Every structure is written in structure tokens, then in C-alpha cells.
Amino acid sequence: MLKKQFPKVHYYDQDFVDIYNRTWAWTQDVWKKGSSENGFGSTYFSYESNSSINQFETCFSTFFLVYSNKVYDPAKMLDIFYSKQEESGAIRGEYNIEDGKAVFTENNPESIMPPLFAWSEYNIYHKVGQKKRIKEIMPTLEKYYDWVESEFMDESGLYSVPLEATTMINSPRTGMHYPIDFNSQQAVNSLYMSALGDILNDKDLSFRYKRKYFALKTRINSLMWNEEKGIYFDLDKNKKQVEVKTIASFWPLLAEIPNEEKLEKLIDHLKNPETFGTDNPFPSLAADEPDFSEEGEGYRGSVFPIFTFMVIKGLEKYGQFDLARECSIRHMYYILDTFHPESGKKGSLWEAYKPLKDGPAVWADNEDFNKELYIPAAALSTLALMIENVVGLFISLPRKTVDWIIPTLELMGIEDLSLKRNFITILSNKSSRGWEIRLESEKLYYFTIDLIGNKKKTLPIPSGKCSMLIEKL
Secondary structure, three states: OOOOOOOEEEEOOHHHHHHHHHHHHHHHHHEEEOOOOOOOOOEEEOOOOOOEEEHHHHHHHHHHHOOOOOOOOHHHHHHHHHHOOOOOOOOOOEEEOOOOOEOOEOOEOOOOOOOOHHHHHHHHHHHHOOHHHHHHHHHHHHHHHHHHHHHHEOOOOOEOOOHHHHOOOOOOOOOOOEOHHHHHHHHHHHHHHHHHHHHOOOHHHHHHHHHHHHHHHHHHHHHOEEOOOOEEOEEOOOOOEEOOOEHHHHHHHHOOOOOHHHHHHHHHHHHOOOOOOOOOOOOOEOOOOOOOOOOEOOOOOOEOHHHHHHHHHHHHHOOOHHHHHHHHHHHHHHHHHHHOOOOOOOOOOEOOEOOOOOOEOEOOOOOOOOOEOOHHHHHHHHHHHHHHHHHOEEEEOOOOEEEEEEOOOOOEEEEEEEEOOEEEEEEEEEEOOEEEEEEEEOOOEEEEEEEOOOEEEEEEEOOEEEEEEHHHO
16 A cells, blocks of 8 residues: 555545545645744645744644644644743744744734643544653643643633634624633643543643643533523623623533533534524524624634534534534535535635535625635545544544444445554445445454444454444444
């Protein structure tokens, strides 16, 4: 097998496969090398319209780069940020591409962005499998955590950052002082710092961050949850809820904060076309909010693949694989409809989409909004969601496991996916003997097939080719 190629996906709708393939082709066009001027000792995403690299997008882009079969190293982009760490532990949210200096703005004077490094590193570990890396970067992550805590947490035990630090720059969250998203993101950070401690077998480290996680989880549930509205809200300076329903309200899912009762109410919103269950799920502002715009208007209704990905990964935490897949497919169809417009004009991929009809989101007062072919955002849908939620594959390299979670059997699968030094192929199709799964690998691994609500079976898959009939499981 060729070692330097991307994994191929198989799916009965060829349009899904085509956009997957084209996204990998476009990725190489925006993959740049660092220079002596900016001090970026590695490769990173860069666009003509970009003057800086962004921590938020960099962390998210690692979630599809892990599927590049090592053509693109997701860890190297994170290393650019780590290399810029200051004595205080600070890692700034943006660095200038020309000179490598931190970018500070009036609305974000500390250049803080969502603290998601630990979540990204945990995922890289399970897809690429380098325990040595976790050991090397842990001091950097700990110093960064301490800086975020000392700089932005007050005596209430909650974190306060400006709106720009949440990236949702024109979201109508007037009066917000304690953002629900940033506090949940720091809970995600705590949760995965603890998980990285477990990987290193460091019980003290794991326990320390688990304790911080539970303290933050308790405060978020007690102060930011609104039982009547069934959703989480920001708080103002007086810790009164700012009752505006935004996509930020769903970050607690990723942080495993809601209990089952709260989860049901959040899912009701995600299914409700009047709030977040719009045709193209999920808008950045609830459809029944007065400032909601069908055109998007930035964070007043646009559907951002980054936030859609976040919600879907949050649903997975609670075993909502069926809903996650349904929403992924709906979202993909809107991306495809925009990619193949009926007008005959040339289609493209975008940073943000309209919530109720196909087409790129529009923000009338900001012509720089919505970058075309913006791979760090769009590829989360066309690559990561395609593999994980449309095809339904979940991989852990350290455990040598591949879980295939699918609601129904369809013609689909993946070919030549790297599992460290092992390439695997998993394909399902219907033969004269019934539904059959064909497998091929170079080394042993463990395969779990989970036909939701039907059958679940784990089998050791030997090297070479083999097949299994579903009816015989």
C-alpha cells in the first residue's frame, strides 16, 4: 500500500465522497512553512486574507488533520503556540504571520482565546499515539492552565473574559461578564488535563485537575442553568443570567456538565426548529431570538462548522450517536447544496452558512466576514464529520481499537486508514449472502461493530483479509 496518501471514504452518495476528496486537495494549497521572520518553526494554515494564526481554529483543525495519514502533522501547528509561551505561562490567542508577535486588540487586551489545547492533544494521542509527546508538553500545558486561572478567574470561582475572547464577536450577549462558553471550555480543559495525567499514570496530576473540573462544573450547574428555559446562560457582573440563547449554551455538553434531565432539555432545543434545530443545524443564535437573521449576520444566525462540530462531539459524550449522525448528514447536504448552486455559478466551501437555506452566510456590515475555501473550519464537516459521524468510525490507536457505530447498514466504509504502522480497510456492502463487512489490515486490532439498538460485537481482526456476515454475528 502507498504510505503517503489520504484514506479513501466510500459512501452511497458520491457527492459526499467527491467533496471529501476535494477538501484534501485544497488543504495543500493553504499549508505554509514558517519563516525566520515569524519564528514559526513548523507548518501551518495560511490565507492571503489572514495576517495572523489563530489558536481557536488551530486547535479545531487538528481534529481533521489526524486523518491525513501523517501527510500533515497536527501537532506541529500546536507547537508554534507552545514555542511562544511567556514566562508567566501565557500563550496568546493570535500571532502575526509577518513577525511572529502576539496580536493584542482593544476588545481583547490579553489576547486570550478558548483554552482547548488539552482536548486537542488527547485526540491526537488516540489517533497518532505518542505518549512521549504528552510527557514533553505537559509542563507547558500546566503553566498555561495556571496563567488562565490566575488571570481570568475571580473570587467567585468563575472565569470572566471579553466577548471577543469567545470568538463570537457580534453575538447579542449584552451585559455578559461570565461567559457560559469560556467557563465550559476551561472545564473541558480541566477534564482533559486530568485525562492526560491518567495517560502518564500520574495520579496526583490527574486528581488535581479532576478536582478543579468538579468545582467548575458545580458552579456552572448552580448559577448558569435556567430550569424554565431548559438551557445554560451567561452571567452579568452581578451573577444574574443574561437570557439570550446562543450556540455558546451547548459547550457544557462537551464538558460533560449536564445530568440526564438537563441533557433532555438541551436536546429538545437542538431538535426544535424554533430555536436550534433549523434546517441547517445549528445556528449561532436561536431562531426565536429578536436579533436572529436568516442571512446569518455573523454570530446572529450563521451556522459555523466549528460550532456544529462542537455540538456533535458533545452529543457523542452522552451516547446520542443517532442524532449526531442525522444532524451531520443534514449539515453536509447544506454544504453540498452551496457547493453545487442551482444558479450554475461556481460553488465553494465557506467559513459559515445560512441556517434556513443553502448559501454562504452574509454579514452586511462586514465585508471581511465569511472566508471562501476556509479549510480550518469547513474541513471539520467534509473530513472529520464525514469519517466519524457519516461513516461512523471511532479510532483509538493506543487501544488498537476501531469502533463502527451505525444506525443502519449502508454501502460505505474507509480504505487505507493509517493506524500507526498499520493500514486498515473496512467496507460494508450487500452480497448474495446478505450484508457483509470486508476487512483488511497489516496487523492485529480489535473491531467493534455497533448497529444501534440491534447488535454490538467486538472481534479481534487478524492481519490480512477477512470478511464477516452481519447475520452470523
